[in-house]
Amino acid sequence: MNKQKRVLVLSNMYPGAKSSTFGIFVKNQVQALREHGAKVDVVAVSDPDMNKPNVLKKYLKWAAETMFSFLFKGRRYDVVHAHYVFPTGMLALLFKKWFKTRMVVTAHGGDINRMAKKSERIKQWTAKILEEADHVITVGHDLYREIHEKYHIPEEKLSVINMGVNLEVFQPHEVSEARQVLGIKVGERPIVFVGNIIREKGILDLLEAYKILKKEQENLSLYLIGNPKLESFKLEVEEYIRQHQLTDVHLSPAVPQAEVAIWMSAADVFVLPSHMEGFGLVAVEAMACGTPVVGARVGGLQTLLENDHGVLVEAEDPNSLARGIRKVIENEDYRKQLIKAGRKRALENDQELLIEKVFEIYENKVIEDEKK
Structure with a gap:
């Protein structure tokens, strides 16, 4: 296979001076x-x-750099x-239309x-970009099904490949x-979340679940590792922590991936309560570190x-989330089972x-086994 391809990667998320973790998964793939x-x-x-x-300023700058x-x-x-399909795909279409570049x-x-x-x-632009693309990669099977069924993109143009x-x-x-x-501290049982501090990641659900669990186990602590996209939401989170006197909740800015691995290894349980x-x-990364x-x-x-590769709970349901965390921290045998399956x-x-x-x-070879 010829790997001496010249590739232009366009992304609306990529690490830079203001954040070393913003779109880090794209940078990791580029490096690979x-x-x-x-x-x-x-x-x-x-x-x-x-x-x-x-927002307008940064997107105009991006568009100008793409035009260059x-x-x-x-x-x-x-x-x-x-x-990302929209808006990134709009820029990619220029290269396909003008230079016949594989998209x-x-x-x-x-x-x-x-x-x-x-x-x-x-929605119309999203449909056009998906139709015009030579191939569409989805990072998950649900996403694959949605694009296939709702946007009618044929299976031969679709593959499931996560970022790895x-x-x-x-x-x-x-x-x-x-x-x-x-x-x-010795004796502390840390619960860890790593990701953007945004509402859609279920941060407030996690705080509510933690409040429930803290009444049952005094030695629990919660670490939220990541950067907020909106200062207003960060203030909302801080106000919730103050109002409910959750003194063992710690907000920390995003850290390099090597340090993320240490946080994950230190955790009793890693939690991803996304909407x-x-x-x-990030859940796979926690599994790789041997964390349920x-x-x-x-x-x-x-x-x-x-x-049982992990524990599934209902989204936007703090009580379900609390039950899931409790199941892990109270059953050592189950923890070991999750760690083994997660590593696999x-x-x-x-x-x-x-x-x-x-x-x-890139070589226009369809991957059949990843679609199943």
């Missing part, structure tokens, strides 16, 4: 592509700030790979489950050592955690295996 021989250029939005005055690549480098690319789009979930539902116009977990970074650390490094989730890669996962029954998490699941989603499938898409 380069390590396997592809020549990859990236034009992306690297500012996570979603306050209205900033289009005018001066457009003919060079074999593939243009858009992450691959990765749908991550929010683009279909949230963005496409904002207006009829965006870097097993060199995400691996188990000895629990007591990890907790010592992080300053977690929607395309795949839930409790996640909401949404999107890709339903498949990822089924059959992580190995199935090794980034090194999945990047080969991305190259097959």
Whole structure:
């Protein structure tokens, strides 16, 4: 297989000066592509700030940078790979229409489950981009089915390939050592969340569930690791913590992936109570670190955690979430079962295996087994 492809990656999420974790999964894939021989250029939005005055500015800058690549480098690319259907796919269409560049789009979930539902116009653009793409990658099976059934994209143009977990970074650390490094007290039982501090991640549901559990077990603590997109929501979270006197809840900014692996290893349980989730890669990363996962029954998490690879709970239901966490922290045998099954699941989603499938898409080879 010829891997000397010239690829342009377009993304509305990518790490930059303001956040080293914003769209880190896209950067990880770019690095893996380069390590396997592809020549990859990236034009992306690297500012996570979603306050209205900033949004227009950053997207105009992104569009201008894309036009520069289009005018001066457009003919060079074999593939243009858009992450997120809308708006990224609109920019990718320029290269396909003008230079006949092979166009691959990765749908991550929010683009279909949230963005496409904002207006009829965006839904129409989403449909056009999916139809025009030479191939559409989805990060989860539910997303695959939705795009196939609601947008009528034929199966031969669709594949399920998640972003993959870097097993060199995400691996188990000895629990007591990890907790010592992080300053977690002996006897403390930490619950950990890693992700954007936004409402859609179920942060308020988690706080409510923690409030229930804290009445039962004094030694519990909760660590929320991530950056807010909106300052107003961060203030809402802080007010909830103050109002309910949840003194053992700790808000920490996003940290590099190597440190994320330490946090995950230190946790008694990793929790992902999202209201929607395309795949839930962060849950696989926790599994790779040997940590049991409790996640909401949404999107890709339903498949990822089924059959006791993790604990599935009802979305937007703090009581169900509390029951799921309680099930893990009170049953040591069940914990061990989850850890073993979770590690196996992580190995199935090794980034090194999945990047080969991305190259097959670039080479126009349909992947049948991933659709089942």
